[in-house]
Amino acid sequence: MRRDPEPSLNAEANAEANADNRAAERDPYLTHLGERIRSLRAARGMSRKDLARGAGVSERYLANLETGTGNASVLLLRHVAGALDVPLPVVLAEVDGHADPAGGTEQPGSQRAAEFSQLVQWLAQLPAGDLARVREAARHALSPAESRDARHRRIALIGLRGAGKSTLGRALAAAEGIPFVELNAAIEQEAGASLSEIHSLYGQAAYRRYEMRALERVLREHDSMVLATPGSLVSEPATFNLLLARCYTVWVRTSPEEHMARVVAQGDMRPMEGNREAMTDLRRILQARTPLYARADVSIDTSGQDANSSLQALRAQMPAIG
Structure with missing residues (x-):
């Protein structure tokens, strides 16, 4: 062409x-x-x-x-x-804001569009014979207390890279006496290759398949855990819906400036190399994903906070891990 x-x-x-x-x-x-x-x-x-x-x-x-x-x-x-x-x-699709029946306030159109987009993408990927599983998933989403208690024993941290998921996750796991799991490491184990190799050799579609398989495996292996997830996981509807259904999710947030500073401080210069609009791109990514991250059960803002302060703030708003 x-x-x-x-x-x-x-x-x-x-x-x-x-x-x-x-x-x-x-x-x-x-x-x-x-x-x-x-x-x-x-x-x-x-x-x-x-x-x-x-x-x-x-x-x-x-x-x-x-x-x-x-x-x-x-x-x-x-x-x-x-x-x-x-x-x-x-x-x-044309998706506008709508009135929230519970609160009477209007839900922003961007959030409504993001949720609609996720739902359509997810359904479009399902074989015809699996559509019945959607009803089952919906039933479990409105599950009895036993299922909610099981879900609360798995804490999943979502958010953009540099928010502090790994630092906060390790501290929370140590405080609760449960395992800490990095999904990135599980993906590499599943694929038998590094993340960069997965992307360069097999492409993004293969990476998404490994991501889903890795999540399914860690959910089978751990009744209780703190799970740190890749920042882009929320962009894959089936994987994100599974995470939301099986884990108590926490959106770890910070300012765009701190996102960038923390990544660079870790020695990763990729966001800045050859990109004069790196901060603009980061802001756009964060803005686009915010309606998806906002589906988490709770959120914690780590801006200007040390690890201990963030941990205490998070534990104060979480249910007991039984």
Whole structure:
């Protein structure tokens, strides 16, 4: 397929700025469509270049699409959906905010869209004969006290890399006298390869399969544990739904600046190398995943806190681990 010439970073930035200045001329649906594509891309941790390459379009064209100034064909949107590894209805769906029957307040459209996206992706991946299991999963989600107690014995920490999941997880496991498990290590054990090797040799789809298998295995092996999960796990609907159903989940949060500083302090310079917009990208990823992380049972903000203070704050709002 012939590709359009790729613009420079400055040209792309100017294109976005000009598009923003023409906001009044945008069709509302195209604006929402562009925001949804950008959100899905950020949630997957993909750069614009990655998505453009996967969809077979130029970065300039994708920039116009994401800012609501490009009217894409259905065929092109199928390519974009394929590159994002989501069903086309997830890209096309119109999902607005709605009134919360319990509290009477409106649920933000972004959160509603993220939850709808997760549900559609999950159902689309199921074979026809397995749809009955969805009803069973829903029944367990509204489970009796015995199942809730079993779920509370497994504590899963979710959140972006650099939030402090490993540090907090080890401290919590030691305080409770239960095992601490790093899902990343379990994934490497499952695959017999490092995470970087899995991605470079087999691709993201294979990584997601190993991630699911590793989670299923640690759930079988541990009735009680503290589990630190990869930051992107929430982007895979089936895996995240399994985690939510079987574990008491904690969103470990911090500011974007502390996320970046902690990762760099650990000696990992990858977020900054060759990326002049690393902090902007990080903010977009965090914004896109926030509605997913917010599905956790509780959250803890580690910004400016030492490990002991964060541990005490977390234990104060957790149920007893029986």
